[in-house]
Amino acid sequence: MQIYLPIAEMSVNVLVILGMGWAIGFLSGVFGVGGGFLMTPLLMFLGVPPPVAVGTGANQIVASSVTGVIAHTRRGHVDFKMGGVLLVGGILGSTAGVWLFALLQRLGQIDLAISLCYVLFLGVVGGLMLVESAQAMIRSHRKGARPRSGAGRHNWIHGLPFKMRFRKSKLYISALLPMGVGFFVGVLTAIMGVGGGFVMVPAMIYLLGMPTQVVVGTSLFQIIFVTANTTFLQAALNQTVDVVLALLLLLGAVVGAQAGAQAGARLKSEQLRILLALLVLVVGGKLAYDLVAIPDDVFTLISELP
Amino acid sequence: MPSRRRSDRGPAARPAIVPVPVPVVIALVIGLLAGLATMAGLAVVMGARAQQQVQPLVADLSKHLVAITTAFSGTDVLLFGATDGPGDVVLVVRGPRTTKVVRKKARLAGVIWANRDSVTYDNVPAFYQVFASRPLEEIAPKSVLSRHQIGTENLVFTKVDQSVTDSFVPGFRAALVRLNQKQQLYGEGVLPVTQLANRLFRAELHFPANVPTGSYSVEVYLIRQGDVVSAEITPLVISKIGLGAEIFDFAHQQAPLYGLAAILVAVITGWAAAIMLRRN
Numbered sequence: 262m263q264i265y266l267p268i269a270e271m272s273v274n275v276l277v278i279l280g281m282g283w284a285i286g287f288l289s290g291v292f293g294v295g296g297g298f299l300m301t302p303l304l305m306f307l308g309v310p311p312p313v314a315v316g317t318g319a320n321q322i323v324a325s326s327v328t329g330v331i332a333h334t335r336r337g338h339v340d341f342k343m344g345g346v347l348l349v350g351g352i353l354g355s356t357a358g359v360w361l362f363a364l365l366q367r368l369g370q371i372d373l374a375i376s377l378c379y380v381l382f383l384g385v386v387g388g389l390m391l392v393e394s395a396q397a398m399i400r401s402h403r404k405g406a407r408p409r410s411g412a413g414r415h416n417w418i419h420g421l422p423f424k425m426r427f428r429k430s431k432l433y434i435s436a437l438l439p440m441g442v443g444f445f446v447g448v449l450t451a452i453m454g455v456g457g458g459f460v461m462v463p464a465m466i467y468l469l470g471m472p473t474q475v476v477v478g479t480s481l482f483q484i485i486f487v488t489a490n491t492t493f494l495q496a497a498l499n500q501t502v503d504v505v506l507a508l509l510l511l512l513g514a515v516v517g518a519q520a521g522a523q524a525g526a527r528l529k530s531e532q533l534r535i536l537l538a539l540l541v542l543v544v545g546g547k548l549a550y551d552l553v554a555i556p557d558d559v560f561t562l563i564s565e566l567p
Numbered sequence: 568m569p570s571r572r573r574s575d576r577g578p579a580a581r582p583a584i585v586p587v588p589v590p591v592v593i594a595l596v597i598g599l600l601a602g603l604a605t606m607a608g609l610a611v612v613m614g615a616r617a618q619q620q621v622q623p624l625v626a627d628l629s630k631h632l633v634a635i636t637t638a639f640s641g642t643d644v645l646l647f648g649a650t651d652g653p654g655d656v657v658l659v660v661r662g663p664r665t666t667k668v669v670r671k672k673a674r675l676a677g678v679i680w681a682n683r684d685s686v687t688y689d690n691v692p693a694f695y696q697v698f699a700s701r702p703l704e705e706i707a708p709k710s711v712l713s714r715h716q717i718g719t720e721n722l723v724f725t726k727v728d729q730s731v732t733d734s735f736v737p738g739f740r741a742a743l744v745r746l747n748q749k750q751q752l753y754g755e756g757v758l759p760v761t762q763l764a765n766r767l768f769r770a771e772l773h774f775p776a777n778v779p780t781g782s783y784s785v786e787v788y789l790i791r792q793g794d795v796v797s798a799e800i801t802p803l804v805i806s807k808i809g810l811g812a813e814i815f816d817f818a819h820q821q822a823p824l825y826g827l828a829a830i831l832v833a834v835i836t837g838w839a840a841a842i843m844l845r846r847n
Contacts, residue, residue: 263639263640263776264637265635265637266811267637267811267814272777323830324833324834324840325837328841328844332844335845369670372682485834489834493823493829493830494826496823496825496826497822502818504814504832505637507832552680556672556680558746559671560739560746561669562742562746564667
């Protein structure tokens with residue numbers, strides 16, 4: 262069953278898109294990540310033009326983050342104050358990112374920038390996660406789980422001005438720090454078409470020292486607004502948001518997320534993290550290979566917008 | 568009497584005529600001959616016009632509007648027509664003119680492949696296919712084919728911008744054609760025209776799912792002994808229709824509002840999903 266996507270200007274199989282949405286929803290249900298880092302490369306693989314894949318990806322993440330935040334708020338796992346500060350940085354970052362996106366598109370280097378960002382972040386995050394979860398598994402085999410403590414560390418970070426108290430996160434740190442993290446992730450959102458959860462979550466745990474249980478809900482909270490801003494700007498400036506494609510992906514993802522959550526409940530958290538780390542590394546490795554390997558065709562063809 | 572009078576006048580007039588220099592006479596004769604030739608030429612042209620009035624070539628399409636609806640997955644259009652006798656029929660389908668950038672990747676720092684050089688072309692038909700009853704080189708000489716831009720090698724692209732020296736440009740031009748062929752937007756070689764009893768002809772035009780929208784022209788040429796005897800251009804419009812068209816227009820004409828609508832749709836869907844998840 263074929264459907265014509267009005268913005269991507271191509272015809273796709275409805276079942277393929279629904280299936281893709283389902284698979285990504287399943288993964289996000291299992292691992293608690295948005296799955297944008299898989300969505301955008303998969304869409305490009307289907308032949309969706311990279312700018313449309315990125316713009317539509319952002320739109321789809323708005324919806325999945327809303328779902329996630331509602332669930333986390335019910336459990337009281339969202340630090341709204343921290344989310345607000347991250348958001349200020351995020352809005353600035355995603356605005357700068359959309360502008361940078363348009364600039365790179367003009368220079369003809371957007372494909373390279375997207376690929377390089379993916380390789381770099383997927384490699385670093387995947388590698389760190391793999392090492393960390395492997396260590397945790399070894400530890401839990403030797404003796405009982407020993408929780409990692411980030412509190413009590415003192416370094417240059419604590420000397421920064423504009424200190425703020427975040428009750429829910431039990432932190433007293435400079436507002437510049439979360440704002441900087443938010444800005445950085447905002448730029449990534451615009452260029453990579455991802456929520457940035459896979460960068461944001463480690464940054465919140467290791468850099469800001471936030472308690473793990475509020476991290477996911479808080480990052481999702483700010484991701485809603487940052488991806489909404491990206492969606493708006495990509496739609497207004499570049500006309501690259503395809504609502505038909507986004508809706509189809511969403512329908513699949515909603516169903517997949519439920520199945521994923523049930524499957525995730527049956528797996529141990531270290532095992533989950535190792536699997537996620539491997540998945541992240543595989544995607545990153547594939548993209549890295551494509552950058553280095555001799556391309557099938559050294560020429561590419563782009564329509565210039567009037 | 569009049570003749571006499573004329574002869575009377577004759578001698579009187581003669582002195583006036585005689586001094587006319589020889590070159591002038593020659594010029595007059597040549598002028599007369601040229602005039603005659605022009606008239607003869609005109610007669611031939613008029614003859615040709617008259618012949619065209621009985622129409623050596625008629626052609627039409629099974630439809631003049633290809634509607635891209637949400638269920639669009641490519642379509643076929645039948646071109647059919649008749650000629651007034653034997654001759655080769657050549658068909659050219661041309662899409663709207665666009666600007667295309669051809670980029671070439673090169674190794675960056677010896678490791679990563681990145682876009683480096685580019686050539687920008689204008690007047691690139693977004694779609695191009697040639698149909699003929701025989702191989703083109705058997706139908707007409709190169710000069711005729713290139714005058715009518717028949718065949719991908721005879722397409723005239725306007726170079727707008729280039730970052731390489733002229734000697735590298737042919738490679739970019741070849742890539743432009745090749746990449747369009749890969750996307751099925753340009754036909755590879757010549758597609759068949761079926762001729763029946765030297766009079767009727769038909770061709771199946773196929774438009775793939777990724778066909779660009781816009782105004783197309785379908786040119787039909789009747790060629791005899793390597794000369795275009797008659798030609799006809801039929802317009803064809805390919806446009807989005809229905810919901811898809813409305814979404815596209817909305818996205819392009821009221822881009823900021825469209826962005827807000829896209830966000831609203833996402834928030835509502837996400838909310839609904841959360842409620843559904845809770846029930847389960």
